[in-house]
Amino acid sequence: MLLDIIIDGLIKGSVYALLAIGFSLVLGVARIINIAHTALFMTAAYLIYIGSKLMGLPLLLAMAAAVVLTVLLGLVVYRLFIQPIQEHEAAVLIATIAVAMMLQEVFLMSFGGHYLGVPPLVDGYLTIMGAKITYQHLLALGLSLVMLVGVRFFLMQTRLGLALRSTAQDREVANLMGMDVNRVALLTVAVSVGLAAMTGAIVVPLITVEPTMWMHPLIMMLAIVVLGGLGSIEGSFVGAYILGFAESLVVFMLPMGSFLKDSVALSVMILVLLIRPEGLFGVSFEEER
Template identity: 50%
Template sequence: MLERILVNGLVTSGTYAVLAVGFSLIFGVAKIFNMAHTALYMITAFLIFVGTNQLGFPYALSAVVSVGATIGFGLICYALLFDRVKVHQTAVMIISLAVAMLGQEILLLTLSGHYRGIAPFVTGSIDILGVAVLYQHLFTVLGCLATLFGLWALLTKTNLGKAIRAVAQDSETANLMGINVSRVCLITMGISAGLAAVAAVVAAPLEPLHPGMWMLPLTMILAAVVLGGLGSIKGSVFGAIILGFAETIVVTAVPGGSFLRGAVSLAAMVLVLIARPEGLFGVVFEEERL
């Protein structure tokens, strides 16, 4: 059982981590609380499904096209909706939630509410230290790790990454460095949508697809982000790992535990908000205005 917890825990927490950093990134930079983040994940998953199962394209091609389409959709949502009401954070939350529900209803109308599945990207399994690990699991974990590493390299090593971090920390001062803040926000939205899409590419074959599949991951990443500290990328990763494993342990070890999946994250969120509202890595910002 221990090895199953380890493998499944890594798969779950890796996916949540990629989703959570994307959510955290756009919140930190553009102050957009994007409730539609996991809906982007769902849209990619369904696009891949349509590509592989209905149109008969190979997985890789469907994946690339779906990621591109999702990024495009995310950018359109940002430019047409979020950006216009950015100053009003509640409006951003409501509008993004509406986008998510709209996506759900459109999928329900076009593809019906049946559970669907995507065939694994790679079949078969490999023996690692006496444990049979599915190639698909390996693909998911390595894909998540590579994505997180890529994001870290982008944020710390490139000029664009420094601009993104500068805007996240002090958007007004970033202007003075010649950084085009609205363009950086738009690019960040693209990256954030791309991260949600990549999470779907690596994890969708493990998930039953249905138009309500955005809700559970949304509560999970909200909890992970609260646990790690709102706006902290590092915190989101650790929050996702902790919750991913907590969820896996409950599902695997507790009889009938799969019904408690969502309860783990919500309980964790409530506990954190009571005990340490700023989260594990959160910074309490003292206001230092003029």
């Protein structure tokens, strides 16, 4: 039981961290509150289902294709729907909600509300202290940790990462350093959607694919971003593990706990907003005079 909770909490935490970091990047750099972020995660999951189950492609190939296609879709949506209205923050928010609903309806109409699944990449399981842990769970955990390290390396050690962080802090000054902020924004969207899609590929064998599967991660992700502090990457990371473990604890320890997981996240969100609105790592956006 304890081991179950630890493994499950770690996987959930890592998955939420990847989603929340992608969300925070786009929020910071392009000032887009992208409600469709987890809908793109769902899109990757559906594309993997289509590729592997319906078209019979090898699973890995289907995953790679799904990630590429999802990123392309994200970029097209950004150029067509978001960029022309980018400075209207409210309109952008509404547009991303519309995109998310559109994706949900497309999948609902194409596949119905059925619960679909994708086979695991690796079969078999391991028994540790009486707990059964599948290799797929361990693989998902390992891959998501590798991705988190990769994201950190990209942000902290590469020139593009530097441009991305600079633009997130001050677009105008980034401009003055010779960074083309529109291109940086486009790159950020690609990175963010890519993260969501790869996260989808990592966990799709562990979850059910259905048209409303984007809702729960969305709620968790928003709660994490509020808990961690809006726009803070470290905050997203720490918040994700806190809420990931909270969710595992609730699901494993409480009877009917899985019906309560959203309410736990939302309660945390409300508490943070009441007690410490800037979040754990939040920046108070006071202007220096």
